[in-house]
Amino acid sequence: MAPDDSVERALTQTRILDVFLDGTRAAGRLWVAFSGGVDSTVLLHALRTVPRAVAIHIDHGLDSSAPDWVRHCAAAAREFGVEFESRSVRVDSRGNHEQAARAARYAVFGELLAPGDLLALGHHADDQAETRVWQLLTGREPGGMPTERRLGAGWLVRPLMGVRREQILDYARRHGLRWIEDPANADLGFDRNAIRHGILRRLEERHPGALMRLSAPRRAAVECLRPLLVDEASDRGVEAWLLAAGLPTPSRTVAEIRRQSLAAEDRNPRVRVAPGTWAYRHGDAWHIVADGAESVPNPDTVVAGVDTAMPAGMLRWQPAKSGLAVGRSLSIRRRGGGERIRPVGRGCTKTVKALFQESHVPPWQRADWPLLYDGEQLMAVPGLALATAAVVANGCEPRWSPRRTTH
16 A cells, blocks of 8 residues: 555645745745644654754743753754754643643744744644534634634744644654654643544544544635625625635624625725635625735746746746747736836736726735836736737747635
8 A cells, every 4th residue: 555645745735835845935934833742743854855944842831841842852853954943931820721822832933933934833634623623612613723824924824734643643653753742632621632532533433524524624615605796795695605614703794894895896895804814895796815925925037938836826928929038037026006018009008007907807816916027127917918118029928827815
């Protein structure tokens, strides 16, 4: 039987991690949260060859063995050839230790992340199922943990959310990894441990496959979601639409979407519906939109005729009777506002904004649409316009394919 490659495959399928796995385009650091447990050990090992990867360990000081864990993590990072950093935090001994420890370490993570940085965490499918059951039992909306969201000045990503714990253990054993078993994980006095070792196990025994259904990424539900027509944006209609996407439905959010449905047709209002997720109105319908990748930089230059992957999409080239010269080096910029170009076949200059409007480009795609320059001269708006002064015979035309962030 071939070895299970679920961990490796999950990393290559994580959109926001692409720029770091490429190894040449990432300007920031890839922080890997490293507790020393099997999940974070597997994640760090799988990402050990990524340039600028750093293992970050948080010492909560809640166990007498904490200094030993720090030494273990430092040694493991050294063995993997990864830079290591450790931070100590104080956790209030009163109240819920789990929640207090989580708040303390995320505060550290938020302070660490600079623009362009990414924090990878080892949460997996079993953790997601556990979280949703816990949310349901405690009266919360069972949206689960987001696969990716903003944190501090950078981004947080959970690339193993589609991977089962048993697959992580298989990876660890195949690679001969050593990890720490935190005795607190067996304490059934903690809600999540009781769910993990009791409720989920019994659910899976009675309903095989229940865990994977519970852990299905929220985005999977959103991808099947149709846009919400403005005419259907009643309180009940908005609530049903958000729930179908696995999103929370606070009354203020529902009321704001309903209110913005009455805005003029030329407006493009947006309403925040969850961390990193928005409802955008475009035309006569609302769409769920995930944040773009603007905190992850594009490459500085491209070569005409050479397809280039970017955080927000793919720049492709196709032969053209009149186009840009193949092999020409061009710089890439994001839209800042006020850009103008004299397109081929037109007798006057056009603003990039007007080109977007004419082509009905949704507003959430415009900020990440790459503009191609030679010096200070705008040469092309891929798929929309080529500068008259830039075209040559038997050249090539750029085409822009945005990553799917809306549903």
